[in-house]
Amino acid sequence: MRFKSIQLMAIGVVAMCSAFSASAETLRVGMECTYAPFNYRTADGELAGYDVDVAKGVAAIIGADFEYVCQEWDGMIPALLANKFDLIIASMSITEKRMEKIDFSGPYRFSTGQIVGSKKTKVNLFDGSGNPIAGNFDGLKVGLERATTYSSWFEEKLPGADVLLYDSSESLYLDLQNGRVDLIMTNPMKAHLKFLAKADGAGFEFKGPVVDEEKYFGIGVGIGMRQGQDELKGRLNGALKKLINSGDLESYARKIFPFKLHKDEWGQ
């Protein structure tokens, strides 16, 4: 029994090692795959979206093959640290808290948040200077996705709020529509495009200003990777700058929105 199991393990390990050592550089990229319009799967079975375009652009410039791995959002960083993939290109904001555990490339998209709620909820949730009024959130149920910049912002600013934590942003929108939650905090670009501009979102509106406090939202979203890979980071940053300066990044954005999603100065 002992002998056989060691043999089996050895065969398994050798098989996996040889399967792993591919010729060209292959990097695995983790994405949520359920976050339209940034990374999602179309009916053809292909991945599409702003993040996917950025990934493909970067792959072409640095000359690597990218393999895409789908991962639920709340397990994204643990999976990266457990070596399930090498890069995170999933609209992940570059925050201090995340920088403690992983490294990021430069930013390739704005990171902001805004609260969306029903038109029937007639409370002033924010005061004149853009700070939330804690008392006015009483009695309102708030939906947030786990492990996001939005949930961190809420935890700090409104610790007493009645919060429900979801596994994916899609569930968030569904439950806002059917009235299980009164408010959600989400990416305003996505909210506008995929929800408010459509029939389903007719009875809903933004309930406050755009929040972009750097402490919670960072300087933008970037490509996540494990720490200690400065050479890779350098190559990725070089690739992103090329995409910005060549206008490719803007073209990816304009496929979806009538504006670009980045600051030109990131290309310097």
Place this chain on the structure above:
Amino acid sequence: MEVLTGWWDDYLWGAVIVAKVFAASLLLMILFGLIGAAAKLSDSRVAQKIANGYTVIFRGTPEILVILLLYFGSAIVLTAIAKVFDPDVRFVDVPPFWAGTIAIALIVGSYATETFRGAFLGVKPGSIEAARALGMSNLQTFIYIRIPEMWRIALPPFGNHMLSLVKDTALISIIGLNETLFVAKQAITVTGKPFTMYILVGIIYLGFSTIITLSVMGIERFGNRTTVGAR
């Protein structure tokens, strides 16, 4: 229904993955179950204790937790083992397909251990005595007497184990395996119609369950074909 246009083939591929996971985990489950039953029936106290530990751990832990633990933990454990053989290895990873397959095989295998153990114990002592009287060796007794009687006893609960295996495949969607439930989640992102998408998943799994149940019924009839009174 038009909302499903374009998604049919994705669901089909998802169903193919369910079938693949089922086939792989079925083999592993039988393997784990037999090893566990052998350990419990053996004379070695150590083997019994290990097998008992195995059943307690995997019957007492929620499936979703086992899958998550194996998914996150597997790379670390295997890398450590691999480094022993080849220090240059950066890491060894287990893709979601295998992490999930091994996880559900281990879980249902712990139930199968009990089923196989009970089935082996249910072999009529008279048959064994007759085999001895005929001068059959231990191996011959095992192959010609124990196994045939044992699988017939084990079949009904084993059918349930196979059903559990198929249904637990849906849980592997949590770690990103592109089987039908995960396809549904991605489809909902684009179409916004959760009921339709999830019902389709249910129908596909119901289809798998039906195939398994009918197969088990067929095998039962085959197994009992020489028994008087069997229909």
Place this chain on the structure above:
Amino acid sequence: MSFDLNLILDSLPKMLAGFGVTLQLLVVSGVLGLILAILLLLMRLSGKFYLDWVAQVYIYIFRGTPILVQIFIIYYGLPQFEAIRDSVFWSILREPTGCAILALTLNTGAYVSEILRGGVLGVDKGLLEAGSALGMSARQKFIYITTPLATRLALPAYSNDVISLLKSTALASTITITDMTGIARTIVADTYAPYEVFISLAIVYMIFTFGIQKLFGVFERYLGRYARREE
């Protein structure tokens, strides 16, 4: 991999805060499921084909599909329809806990009714004949003979189902319920440390399972107190 013991000590109390939620899901679904199971059982034993057939289809559907899919259909799928949102059921379906209990009840009801049916079929026919000889009506036979014996026969399988129910409550975390698994996933998402958190969570569930098994063991011994031979 560094095993952060402080993290375990830190997160255990937080996870145990969810114990009440898990227990609530388990007990409420268990009791309601048992009632549903008895109802289904009576339908199947009624002899009236329309009741029997409806029960059989229900059991087939709920045992043939994964419980995760059932949870998603009820929680995300049903609200897709205006009619449901405007109906009287919405007060239950609006709450994630309501949806979870509904899904778990419907699921366990199907399994338990089959377990009870197995117990009923296992009652020795001779005893029922004796009952008829004594002039008992069908209803009296069912209450005084079948029920006590069937309960004792079904108890081991039923205890297995209760443990399955406990493990299924972990899936409620996928619809925002803050049971032990839900809290654990939030901690993992904040600390990026899956192993410590999930392993300690698994141990909590194992202890819980052990407790349930012991409880049922006591119950089994109590019910079988007249059947045991004096030792």
